[in-house]
Amino acid sequence: MLTRFFLMGLDKKAGVLLTVLAVLAVAVPVMALGTAPDSPWHISTHTVALLGKYLCFALLALSLDLVWGFVGILSLGHAAFFTLGGYAMGMYLMRQIGSRGMYGNADLPDFMVFLNWTELPWYWHGFDQFWFAAIMVMLVPGLLAFAFGWFAFRSRVTGVYLSIITQALTFALMLAFFRNDMGFGGNNGLTDFKEILGFDIQAASTRVGLFVATVVALAAGYILASAVVASKLGKVLIAVRDAESRVRFLGYETDRYKLFAWTLSACMAGVAGALYVPQVGIINPSEFSPASSIEAVIWVAVGGRGTLAGPVLGAVLVNFGKSYFTAALPEFWLFALGGLFVLVTLFLPKGILGLAAQLRDRLPARATVTAKPADQKGV
Amino acid sequence: MSTEDTLLYLDGVSVSFDGFRALNSLSLVIEPGEMRAIIGPNGAGKTTMMDVITGKTRPDTGTILFEGRTDLTSLREPAIANLGIGRKFQRPTVFEMHTVWDNLELSLKAPRRPLKTLTYSATREDRARIEEILDITRLSPRRDRPAGSLSHGEKQWLEIGMLLAQDPKLLLVDEPVAGMTDAETEQTAHLLKDIAGKHSVIVVEHDMVFVRELGVKVTVLHEGSVLAEGSLDTVSANKQVIDVYLGR
Amino acid sequence: MHRAFCWLLAAFLALAAPASFAADLAPLVRGLGAGSYAETEKAIAGLAETGDPAVVPVIEALQAGDLHVRKADGAVVVAKRAGNGYALTDPLTGAALGEADRNAVEKIRINNALRRTISATLGALTLMSPDAGTRRQAAEAVFKSRDANALDALNTALAKETDERVRRAMTQARASVLLAGEAPDADKIAAVAVLQERGDQDARALLNGAANTGSDAVKDAAMKAIASVEQRLALWGAAQNLWYGLSLGSVLLLAAIGLAVTFGVMGVINMAHGEMVMIGAYATFLVQEAFRQWAPGLFDFSILVALPVAFLVSGAVGVAIERSVIRWLYGRPLETLLATWGLSLALQQAVRSIFGPTNREVGAPSWMSGAFELGGLTITYGRLWIVVFAFLVFGALLVALRKTWFGLSIRAVTQNRSMANAMGIRTARVDALTFGLGSGIAGLAGVALSQIDNVSPNLGQGYIIDSFMVVVFGGVGNLWGTLVGALALGGVNKFLEPYAGAVLGKILVLIFIILFIQRRPRGLFALKGRAVEA
Structure with missing residues (x-):
């Protein structure tokens, strides 16, 4: 029953994507650990971490697409869920430092010692256990999303209004986390991690392990999202996106459906953030900035919203471009990113995968149904 | 007749938008199994009346009772729909991205809670019912087409099919034959008359030929309240009705 | 002998000529370098008598410890460190008088008693200034310093003052001095009223002081005044x-x-x-x-x-x-x-x-x-x-x-x-x-x-x-x-x-x-x- 549920959403695109992920999960460890450093097949731990970062972003993009592409909620605040997940993981990693910090305090992270705190704040308790942190990674973003969505969807805040208040949400969180007395390290955030689950976080093997974990998480997220989208619930979500009031007159409490997708999406974003933090080695409040949320939106738009493979593709492509340009032509990157926003919205409203589907449809005159997102109504 | 026996009971319902009175102390009674045609000039409050019954608009004053006991004015749209009130819109509103089959499956009477729909898979009876509706609405050949690709008339029929799938006690049908050919109009009239045996129906329509075809009691709305009620012939003879609506 | 003559002359001139003769200030200034503290004090008094604003920078220089006597001719100069020696300027005109070796000048020393005289004089001098703005500033300065020595000058100035705003500032300054210093309860309570009228942060600080140290009657009045001031401050x-x-x-x-x-x-x-x-x-x-x-x-x-x-x-x-x-x-x-x-x-x-x-x-x-x-x-x-x-x-x-x-x-x-x-x-x-x-x-x-x-x-x-x-x-x-x-x-x-x-x-x-x-x-x-x- 459960297997059938998870398999029902898988189509050809999913097959391709999952195969690529499986190949990555095998090839990258072999190339990183099993080859000599001077071999042409060797990839450095730095590259492994970079790839891992891209895949974390891909998972974030996937979660964003679940609400934007399939329910029509353009969230400009998904960075909030991503970063909260990241902080939950970061808190675990901070606790693992133990007495190896600069001040050698076994109970308090360095920044708390620096602030002359004498006691661990209550909300830091439990984060020394991995299982606890792992739950919080999903629970905290999930609860925030649930509370926010419960109010917003009940009051029928939609369209750009919703987008703007999601932006305000992440902005408020950013301001809050910048404050030292919040107890999350203020400006500097959480960093200088040593170990995860007892493994040295800098070691090549740990990096590879984290990468494989990210691949698995992305694949799992993809399969879950496919199953949800293919279920009758997914059909209701698409119907909400295209004609919400009609769905209400059919007797569906659309608020609850939106809340379900929204909360699920936030949990996925939280997992992405949690995997991101040990691979980049730091989490700080600037990750909350509205700009990062909007950047995630463009990944989805480039790949093709309303398809699940699109956001994954888009996130990897755009971030690869970002890594390349910010190193080679730093001045050029913002022009390129800005131009991408304009060009995609004007000329590629369905993204790369949408374009591919259009081109394919044009050859044989057979109508295949691609989930084309309709325009959000109402200002 | 007591209110207990009515299916729908509206009493003194008023709605105003920024000073404009869309409904002005409207009172209306629909009995179980009854079909009623509502006519009236533009701005008479026909669509607003449907909005008020289905929970889209809250009335400023007045009572709306369903089956003589449930107060509709305090309920939200989905709750009202689940009581058994279905609605077809003036402009056909179907889910254009979904196939005809999926449109019907979404409308089919079934648990509406998210977790139920997440694990839902169509039973044999469900599939049989959808096939049946596809036959009635003559959409069987189109079952796998996206609803957005249907013609205007087909969309009207699909929406009626969606109403059938919902299996409501009361159907509110807003201009079902707008943009249909004469033959289609006639078929639609037959279809609605078939439905009326088991369900109550309120039809809002401009097309007098169609209303005559239905041959049911007619209510004339004007400026948000009832101007006249009776058979089409009776109201057609009413001087006031002629003045405001039918013309000379 | 020579110096004594000068002093006499200065005293005479001070008595005979009112403020207008700026040129006649020079001998009085010279008197500052006469020697003993007592003589310096007299010279200051003499300068104060003139009521001439030109005197102010001289006394300020004295207060700052910049005033020196040139050993060669006994002239009083402003000497500021420049390199190994001093750069000299005329205290009245500000004209440069060249440089001098460190040993060629001698600093005019002042003690605490003199310091009080100086600040009182300064306060009084500026309180008498023909410019209303300066007088008001001077009153504010006294208000802040609460210098009991300025009380006489204030009283004199108040008696002559015609400008309403300056009068208010002086009254407040007087109240501040009275409240901070030794005065009969009646005066202090009157001062409390004046400060309550003023009603700003400074007034509150003064009143707080009075509420802690004064007699019961003063304390009582001060407490009431503080409440009123605080209300007013909250409003502002x-x-x-x-x-x-x-x-x-x-x-x-x-x-x-x-x-x-x-x-x-x-x-x-x-x-x-x-x-x-x-x-x-x-x-x-x-x-x-x-x-x-x-x-x-x-x-x-x-x-x-x-x-x-x-x-x-x-x-x-x-x-x-x-x-x-x-x-x-x-x-x-x-x-x-x-x-x-x-x-x-x-x-x-x-x-x-x-x-x-x-x-x-x-x-x-x-x-x-x-x-x-x-x-x-x-x-x-x-x-x-x-x-x-x-x-x-x-x-x-x-x-x-x-x-x-x-x-x-x-x-x-x-x-x-x-x-x-x-x-x-x-x-x-x-x-x-x-x-x-x-x-x-x-x-x-x-x-x-x-x-x-x-x-x-x-x-x-x-x-x-x-x-x-x-x-x-x-x-x-x-x-x-x-x-x-x-x-x-x-x-x-x-x-x-x-x-x-x-x-x-x-x-x-x-x-x-x-x-x-x-x-x-x-x-x-x-x-x-x-x-x-x-």
Whole structure:
């Protein structure tokens, strides 16, 4: 029953994507650990971490697409869920430092010692256990999303209004986390991690392990999202996106459906953030900035919203471009990113995968149904 | 007749938008199994009346009772729909991205809670019912087409099919034959008359030929309240009705 | 013998000649270097008798320990360290007298008794100054120093004083001295009353002192006075907050009002709105550079020239954006949001490439510098002008939308596009001009913001979220809503700040708006009815 549920959403695109992920999960460890450093097949731990970062972003993009592409909620605040997940993981990693910090305090992270705190704040308790942190990674973003969505969807805040208040949400969180007395390290955030689950976080093997974990998480997220989208619930979500009031007159409490997708999406974003933090080695409040949320939106738009493979593709492509340009032509990157926003919205409203589907449809005159997102109504 | 026996009971319902009175102390009674045609000039409050019954608009004053006991004015749209009130819109509103089959499956009477729909898979009876509706609405050949690709008339029929799938006690049908050919109009009239045996129906329509075809009691709305009620012939003879609506 | 003669002469002159004979001061000054403390004190007294303001710098130099006697001729000079020796100047005229070896001069020493005399004399001298402003300052100085030695001088000065404000300052100074020093209870209680009248922070501090040390009667009076002063201070504090709130509100209004046009009237989400503000600020910078280059004398007018320039530049950029991007996206607000966000990134980078990433210096004209006091309020001219300017812009926009043909066209297109088109209104042109108008107003905001914020490529980023909050809070499509929204948010923000701190205050405001929108999704001044549903 459960297997059938998870398999029902898988189509050809999913097959391709999952195969690529499986190949990555095998090839990258072999190339990183099993080859000599001077071999042409060797990839450095730095590259492994970079790839891992891209895949974390891909998972974030996937979660964003679940609400934007399939329910029509353009969230400009998904960075909030991503970063909260990241902080939950970061808190675990901070606790693992133990007495190896600069001040050698076994109970308090360095920044708390620096602030002359004498006691661990209550909300830091439990984060020394991995299982606890792992739950919080999903629970905290999930609860925030649930509370926010419960109010917003009940009051029928939609369209750009919703987008703007999601932006305000992440902005408020950013301001809050910048404050030292919040107890999350203020400006500097959480960093200088040593170990995860007892493994040295800098070691090549740990990096590879984290990468494989990210691949698995992305694949799992993809399969879950496919199953949800293919279920009758997914059909209701698409119907909400295209004609919400009609769905209400059919007797569906659309608020609850939106809340379900929204909360699920936030949990996925939280997992992405949690995997991101040990691979980049730091989490700080600037990750909350509205700009990062909007950047995630463009990944989805480039790949093709309303398809699940699109956001994954888009996130990897755009971030690869970002890594390349910010190193080679730093001045050029913002022009390129800005131009991408304009060009995609004007000329590629369905993204790369949408374009591919259009081109394919044009050859044989057979109508295949691609989930084309309709325009959000109402200002 | 007591209110207990009515299916729908509206009493003194008023709605105003920024000073404009869309409904002005409207009172209306629909009995179980009854079909009623509502006519009236533009701005008479026909669509607003449907909005008020289905929970889209809250009335400023007045009572709306369903089956003589449930107060509709305090309920939200989905709750009202689940009581058994279905609605077809003036402009056909179907889910254009979904196939005809999926449109019907979404409308089919079934648990509406998210977790139920997440694990839902169509039973044999469900599939049989959808096939049946596809036959009635003559959409069987189109079952796998996206609803957005249907013609205007087909969309009207699909929406009626969606109403059938919902299996409501009361159907509110807003201009079902707008943009249909004469033959289609006639078929639609037959279809609605078939439905009326088991369900109550309120039809809002401009097309007098169609209303005559239905041959049911007619209510004339004007400026948000009832101007006249009776058979089409009776109201057609009413001087006031002629003045405001039918013309000379 | 020689010195004694001089002193006699000086005394004689002091008695015989009143203040007018500045030249005759020289011998008196020479007397300062006579030798013993007693003689110096006499000389100071003599100088004080003259009541001549020219004496003040001399005594100040004495107080600072800069006054020396030149051993060669016994002349009293101001000597300041320069290299190994001293640079000498004449204490009265300030004329340079060359340099001297360290051993060639001898410092005129003063003891504590003398120090008191000096400050009293200084106080008294300035209290007698012919200039009312100086007298008032002197009184304030005494008020702060609470120097009992100044009491006699104060009494004398008070007796002669005619200027009402100076009198008040002197009375307060006298009260301060009395309260701090030894005085009969009756005098102290009278002083308490005077200080209560003054009612500021300083008065409260003095009264606090009295409440702790005085006799029971004085304590009682002081306690009552403190209560009254604190009430009054709270009132002024509230007024000051109100002013800050109004000031912040007017900044928000300026930033948001252009957005109210593009978002509220046209339904277009312009995420590049902040960059229009930023462009306006850079236009101001360029205009000022031009003035610095070619007409530095007219610098005070540069802001006035910058206003139309910024309006036109930002407006032109806005029209270009509308024609090239936004017109393809009407009816798709979320896509518009993304595209304009992309534009904002590109515009920021463009400005960064051209002008560099650092802040640019934009100066304030003289009529916008400085501050004035209004009761217990301190108001800077810059802020005042921005408040005035914000309301002027608001009023002008209101009139433009209500009374001009262009405004009529905008409203027609907003309400029914196809009907407006059928009536012969060129809707495409109206769209472009409306967007240009909104952007141009953002440019005007940029001129104002260049006066109070750093002109950098990130200038606009700081305002975009706040501006959206204002428009959404106030209610879309309603300029009055924007006004009320801006002032309310500005006010709430500033009233929260003292209790919660700036950052937390801002967070609370954001949370408040998030909750508010959920209560009233269409803002404070919402349109109702069927038109909204469409």
